[in-house]
Amino acid sequence: MEIKKIEFKGFRNLFDFSFTPDSNINILMGANAQGKTNITEAIWLFTGAKSFRGAKDREMVGFGKEKAELKMNFLSQGIERDAKIEILNKRKAFLDEKPLKSASHLAGNFCAIVFSPGxxxxxxxxxxxxxxxxxxxxxxxxxxxxxxxxxxxxxxxxxxxxxxxxxxxxxxxxxxxxxxxxxxxxxxxxxxxxxxxxxxxxxxxxxxxxxxxxxxxxxxxxxxxxxxxxxxxxxxxxxxxxxxxxxxxxxxxxxxxxxxxxxxxxxxxxxxxxxxxxxxxxxxxxxxxxxxxxxxEQPVAILDDVMSELDPERQDYILNHIKDRQVFITCCDYSNIKNFEKGTVFNIEAGRIK
Ligand SMILES: Nc1ncnc2c1ncn2[C@@H]1O[C@H](COP(=O)(O)OP(=O)(O)OP(=O)(O)O)[C@@H](O)[C@H]1O
Ligand SMILES: [Mg+2]
The missing domain is CATH 1.20.1050.90 (RecF/RecN/SMC, N-terminal domain)
Structure with a gap:
């Protein structure tokens, strides 16, 4: 499973932009409240599940915006797929341009695991x-x-x-x-x-x-x-x-x-x-x-803010176990990522990638 491109529009504090992730480790780095978790939350929604933060759909629409729209182009079993999620009061999803009965019907198409402080x-x-x-x-x-x-x-x-x-x-x-x-x-x-x-x-x-x-x-x-x-x-x-x-x-x-x-x-x-x-x-x-x-097929792995909660041995253990797949790691502090050399670091500042 690999995300080729993801596009945000009206989602939480994120600016309208698109992002082409690394096929391996993506480090989303930035100070508090810049939008790192928001990016991983958007990715997670493509699994068809609700927000891993327990947020209601409506809460994810940017303040003052009428709706949010997320688009993702991903590879699954070697086949390119396009998914779209629209959030007004509720999530609505589309797969390869076709509307799905409900957003949860995305499940099984795009697979990910998320590990967050909760x-x-x-x-x-x-x-x-x-x-x-x-x-x-x-x-x-x-x-x-x-x-x-x-x-x-x-x-x-x-x-x-x-x-x-x-x-x-x-x-x-x-x-x-x-x-x-x-x-x-x-x-x-x-x-x-x-x-x-x-x-x-x-x-x-x-x-x-x-x-x-x-x-x-x-x-x-x-x-x-x-x-x-x-x-x-x-x-x-x-x-x-x-x-x-x-x-x-x-x-x-x-x-x-x-x-x-x-x-x-x-x-x-x-x-x-x-x-x-x-x-x-x-x-x-x-x-x-x-x-x-x-x-x-390996699922995409999301590690939201957990590295700083674990000791160096457990950090190493995770990194050794999730390498060779696409991973998104949010992080505030460079000291927690000194052990990975392979990934691309994206600096997140005020809702966009700098
Ligand atoms: N619906 C929304 N519309 C606009 N902004 C929002 C919305 N929901 C949350 N925010 C804002 O998004 C900002 C960034 O949130 P996010 O949780 O992604 O931060 P973060 O970079 O992960 O920070 P931390 O390091 O503290 O975990 C917060 O300041 C929050 O107020
Ligand atoms: Mg966060």
Whole structure:
């Protein structure tokens, strides 16, 4: 996967300009608030996923602008492709001039991985962060998963809405039956995808972690279901009474989690900060490896502001593992990039490349 050219128009603080990146390492260098992350955020949107900063679509349109437009020319499996994203209130996407049903339909065409400071909390933060990690990774590999997740989320939202009135209206019970059947059916498929992804990616994650820990530590991770998929329908039915009070659906894959063990001991409970960061880093590098194995092509790698958060050994580890592909690294300080000689440095200043 290689970006040949990217064009920005009305996007955040960026000037309207186009940019021809290096086919290998691109270092986006500049002081704070100049637009480095904005550039990587724009690139990431071509994976079909939402902003990795959690921004709403509208927030990415430049202040005072009516809309933003991004264009990308990239090589995938040796074939040149053109993608375009328009952002008004929502993202709209085009691939080779054809409009797509939704921007998420870009998924699977352009593949990238992003590692940003938020990802360093993958182990320490709440389970929603880990589920989102899985969902984004799986969505790029299997775009049908994105639709599945949307249907599932909608069914859970419907159940939440009606469960609040359940007390007052027993005829609602039939509607609950319908939504619970859908939650159970879609939920079982989601769990299947997630478990399959974990199984596929665990060996490389463990291998990478072993390398980072200098062969001293063994990492294992597993998918933890709030309830086994085959019992989900029953569990939903049984949870109606308790869910009535909380107004939320207490079981299902939207409550699942990942569990990490280092040398057999829970990393969340007992791991050091550094160990937790190393797990996050391993998961991200393994994500790239999994995409490569399945798609037969290396994804573009984006490292937003993480180099300064890691010690020199881990910085070196990353650089050794992501070389020989297209990489975008944002950086404020030359001292963090002294180890790469191969890349091109682009100086970002006030929303443009100087
Ligand atoms: N919708 C928008 N329209 C115009 N400007 C925006 C918009 N959203 C964000 N900005 C501005 O873009 C600027 C650059 O943001 P960005 O996050 O890319 O900086 P950065 O170079 O990555 O900085 P840092 O080194 O601090 O991470 C910020 O000053 C922010 O106020
Ligand atoms: Mg930034």
């Amino acid at each position: 990802d360093l909390g993958l182990v320490k933060d709440g389970p929603n962060v880990r589920r989102r990690f899985l969902d984004v990774a799986i969505g790029q590999l299997y775009p049908v998963y994105i639709e599945l997740l949307k249907d599932y989320t909608r069914a859970v939202a419907q159940r939440n809405k009606i469960i609040k009135d359940y007390k007052n209206n027993s005829s609602i019970s039939e509607m609950l039956d319908i939504f619970e059947a859908e939650i159970a059916e879609k939920g079982a498929k989601i769990v299947e995808y997630r478990k399959k992804y974990c199984k596929k990616t665990e060996p490389s994650t463990a291998e990478i972690y072993k390398g980072i820990s200098k062969e001293k530590e063994k990492l294992e991770f597993s998918y933890v279901s709030s309830v086994e998929a085959e019992y989900l329908a029953e569990a939903l039915y049984n949870a109606r009474k308790t869910d009535m009070f909380s107004g939320v659906t207490s079981v299902g894959p939207h409550r699942d989690d990942l569990d990490f063990k280092i040398n057999g001991i829970s990393a969340r409970s007992f791991g050091s900060q550094g160990q937790k960061r190393s797990i996050a880093l391993s998961l991200k590098l393994a994500e790239a490896k999994t995409i490569e194995d399945i798609k037969g």
